[in-house]
Amino acid sequence: MNKGPDEQKQVVLQVGAVLKKLRKEKKWSLEDLSELSGVSKLTLGNIERGETNPTIGMLWKISKSLSIPLMSLFSNEDSSVNLSRAGKGLRISGEEKNWAIEPIFQHTNNEMEMYRAYLQPNSSYYPEKHHQNTTELATVMSGTILIQVNNESYILNQYDSISFRADGEHSYTNDSNEVVVLHIILKYSV
Structure with a gap:
């Protein structure tokens, strides 16, 4: 953090x-x-x-x-205006410290969450399968990343986006020497 x-x-x-x-x-x-x-x-x-x-x-x-x-x-303050500054809020790391997320917002009766995610150089992250029928949307803000979804591979460059069901196996791989920054939205099926 x-x-x-x-x-x-x-x-x-x-x-x-x-x-x-x-x-x-x-x-x-x-x-x-x-x-x-x-x-x-x-x-x-x-x-x-x-x-x-x-x-x-x-x-x-x-x-x-x-x-x-x-x-x-996490507690979520109700306000008509919420501001999230990169690097200024909560930051949660994975066990290997190669992946970290910064929660940005949670909206609409817990139906959607937004994060900034950081994947360290030359590393991979294999997240837990998410809740049933969850959709994950990821946009690359900087760098290039390989995203695997159910054994299919997709290479995304800066500003490319992908959407997929996140209740199956998926992973993120950064083969570069730079940190990859993503914006990730999770949409929960209610």
């Missing part, structure tokens, strides 16, 4: 509190959520207590098992 230690700790505590609230609303134990998400009971407890900073992969597994969009794990 690009925030200072105190701000980062606040976000981690906030995610933990939201997770605990959502889990209790469903009347699930940590064990129930662990079985559904594939995230260990110990790790879930640590997340709820704000004792660990979860990775993107963990958050995807948790949100999918709760049947909620990823950004529902």
Whole structure:
């Protein structure tokens, strides 16, 4: 995350509190959520207590098992104007630190989320399958990327866009020596 230690700790505590609230609303134990998400009971407890900073992969597994969009794990202020500046907000990294996302916006009753994504040079990212019937739209803002969707490969250059069902296997590969920057929209089927 690009925030200072105190701000980062606040976000981690906030995610933990939201997770605990959502889990209790469903009347699930940590064990129930662990079985559904594939995230260990110990790790879930640590997340709820704000004792660990979860990775993107963990958050995807948790949100999918709760049947909620990823950004529902974060508080979203209601305002008629929202501003998102690159590099100034929350930044979540993958386990290998080669992929990071900055949540930008969440809209329309949790039906859509927008992110800035960064893929490091000479690396690949293999995301979790998203919620059933989710559509992913990606636009390359800088660089060139290879996107694989269900064993089909697509090379996208700057400002190229692609749309696909994200509940299947897909991956991003950056074979260049530059960071690739993408804008990604997830549209959830409600």
